[in-house]
Amino acid sequence: LSHSGGTGALAQWVLVELQGEVEPRQSRDLSESLLGDLHYTCEGVPVLIVGHHILYGKVVQLEKPFAVLVKQGGAPQPSPTEPHGHYTVTALIKTKLLFKTRPKPIITHVPKKV
Amino acid sequence: AAMRSRAEVDATLQTAKVNPAELLPVVQCLSFGPQAGGGECCLLQLEPGLCAELEAGRSLVIRGEKDEHAVLCSKDKTYDMKIADTSNMLLFVPGCKTPEELNADPTSCNIIHSQIAGFSKNYWELRRCRPKLKKLRKLLMEDPYEGPDSRKDQTSTFSKYTTEDLFSLIQASEEEILHQLQVIDACKIEGYWRILDFDYEMKLLNHVTQLIDSESWPLSKVPLSVCLEELGSLEPREMIEHILLSYGRKYIDDAGEVFFEMREDKICRAIAQMLLRNAVKFNLSEFEEVWQQSVPEGMKTRLDQLQGLALVDKSSRPETIFLLKVEDLPEDNQERFNSLFGIRQKWTEVDITPYIQDLCAEKQTVGALLTKYARSSMLNGVKVYNSRRPIS
Numbered sequence: 001l002s003h004s005g006g007t008g009a010l011a012q013w014v015l016v017e018l019q020g021e022v023e024p025r026q027s028r029d030l031s032e033s034l035l036g037d038l039h040y041t042c043e044g045v046p047v048l049i050v051g052h053h054i055l056y057g058k059v060v061q062l063e064k065p066f067a068v069l070v071k072q073g074g075a076p077q078p079s080p081t082e083p084h085g086h087y088t089v090t091a092l093i094k095t096k097l098l099f100k101t102r103p104k105p106i107i108t109h110v111p112k113k114v
Numbered sequence: 115a116a117m118r119s120r121a122e123v124d125a126t127l128q129t130a131k132v133n134p135a136e137l138l139p140v141v142q143c144l145s146f147g148p149q150a151g152g153g154e155c156c157l158l159q160l161e162p163g164l165c166a167e168l169e170a171g172r173s174l175v176i177r178g179e180k181d182e183h184a185v186l187c188s189k190d191k192t193y194d195m196k197i198a199d200t201s202n203m204l205l206f207v208p209g210c211k212t213p214e215e216l217n218a219d220p221t222s223c224n225i226i227h228s229q230i231a232g233f234s235k236n237y238w239e240l241r242r243c244r245p246k247l248k249k250l251r252k253l254l255m256e257d258p259y260e261g262p263d264s265r266k267d268q269t270s271t272f273s274k275y276t277t278e279d280l281f282s283l284i285q286a287s288e289e290e291i292l293h294q295l296q297v298i299d300a301c302k303i304e305g306y307w308r309i310l311d312f313d314y315e316m317k318l319l320n321h322v323t324q325l326i327d328s329e330s331w332p333l334s335k336v337p338l339s340v341c342l343e344e345l346g347s348l349e350p351r352e353m354i355e356h357i358l359l360s361y362g363r364k365y366i367d368d369a370g371e372v373f374f375e376m377r378e379d380k381i382c383r384a385i386a387q388m389l390l391r392n393a394v395k396f397n398l399s400e401f402e403e404v405w406q407q408s409v410p411e412g413m414k415t416r417l418d419q420l421q422g423l424a425l426v427d428k429s430s431r432p433e434t435i436f437l438l439k440v441e442d443l444p445e446d447n448q449e450r451f452n453s454l455f456g457i458r459q460k461w462t463e464v465d466i467t468p469y470i471q472d473l474c475a476e477k478q479t480v481g482a483l484l485t486k487y488a489r490s491s492m493l494n495g496v497k498v499y500n501s502r503r504p505i506s
Contacts, residue, residue, distance in 0.1 A: 010169060013206050014207050015204055017202050033145060034144070035205070038210070039127075042138060044214070054130050066157045067160055091208065092168065093157075
């Protein structure tokens with residue numbers, strides 16, 4: 001049964017919200033694989049290039065920030081219904097990048113060889 | 115996998131027909147970190163005030179046994195936890211920079227590699243709730259304290275609870291628990307929280323009221339020191355002081371002496387409970403007579419002292435009164451109403467209020483509860499409430 005803590009200031013992370021599922025291009029698992037490039041326009045609009053899609057989004061200051069909880073001690077996966085167990089608050093999230101517009105597909109030619 | 119280079123990023127921009135001149139110079143290449151798929155991180159949406167508490171270094175605790183719904187407790191509040199599903203993918207990225215941060219920190223690098231620490235399709239939502247304190251009384255009633263002479267304590271195998279035990283077992287914040295311990299007149303004996311057995315409590319109260327009577331003290335000025343002196347041979351000093359604290363208001367006079375102003379309503383109420391315990395119900399007028407005779411000299415009994423303790427049945431001839439303690443009723447709103455409508459089909463607002471008052475959430479009124487859980491009708495020109503559903 002439990003909770004949070006940590007000495008020193010809590011880290012501030014950012015949430016990136018995407019529509020739908022995120023799947024790796026190759027069939028290997030998600031770890032270590034690239035999601036995409038995150039740019040901002042000069043006006044501060046986030047632009048995310050994921051695979052063959054280009055996503056435009058917006059920066060949102062969260063009315064209700066999130067705390068990121070990390071389960072402690074190699075216990076079995078937290079069930080989605082009951083959060084029993086030991087948790088530590090690792091970070092706070094006050095900002096999110098929301099990509100809600102439908103992705104624009106990138107029509108590719110053969111990519112330039114670098 | 116090799117990290118992306120700026121050149122690769124630029125090539126992608128070109129393919130995507132995005133004009134680099136319209137972009138800030140820094141790109142953040144996001145990839146999934148090694149632990150990302152592990153599902154060990156989850157998101158908790160914070161209600162107002164909780165974020166500030168965390169930043170101030172204070173803790174939040176998740177409490178609940180396997181058979182209970184988990185709640186989250188801050189130092190002084192309790193929240194229900196519920197999973198909220200979104201249809202979207204939420205990625206958490208440490209060190210991801212916003213446009214403001216990039217503009218504020220002109221670095222020479224034009225590429226940052228950031229790792230996604232985890233992702234989720236859902237998060238925990240919080241909703242402020244009443245602390246679940248019924249269990250506190252239940253635990254302490256497992257083994258009420260019957261006094262030092264009771265053999266029970268020596269041979270008892272019942273669990274006894276320290277403050278820390280209670281903090282871990284009760285789904286409420288520490289402040290809410292400590293406050294409730296005071297409300298129910300619990301006391302600490304040998305490091306464990308105990309509730310007094312009612313008969314023992316009445317015995318202690320009786321010692322005090324008899325002493326007040328024999329000393330002819332005014333009810334508003336009962337001296338602690340004399341009580342301890344006179345009664346110290348009969349009962350432990352801590353118990354004498356405890357009963358004075360429970361049934362009186364402590365104050366210190368100009369000379370620094372400790373006195374108690376006895377609480378008339380609470381004493382009358384306790385004596386009523388003592389009388390009512392002995393039968394299923396009583397003839398109301400007989401009860402009122404005996405009750406007035408049983409309370410200390412100078413105290414006046416009134417039926418409104420018995421709110422949430424006893425109920426008068428005005429429909430029976432003669433009118434009767436019976437014990438009904440709100441703390442014996444279910445804690446859950448719907449179950450409480452079911453139970454009340456099982457006892458009596460139709461209630462006036464005046465009668466039912468003491469039995470539902472404690473269910474009110476932070477800004478909720480009794481009226482709002484009645485609208486939600488009951489149906490109203492008129493009976494002989496009086497508004498009454500009954501169940502919304504048939505009671506079996």
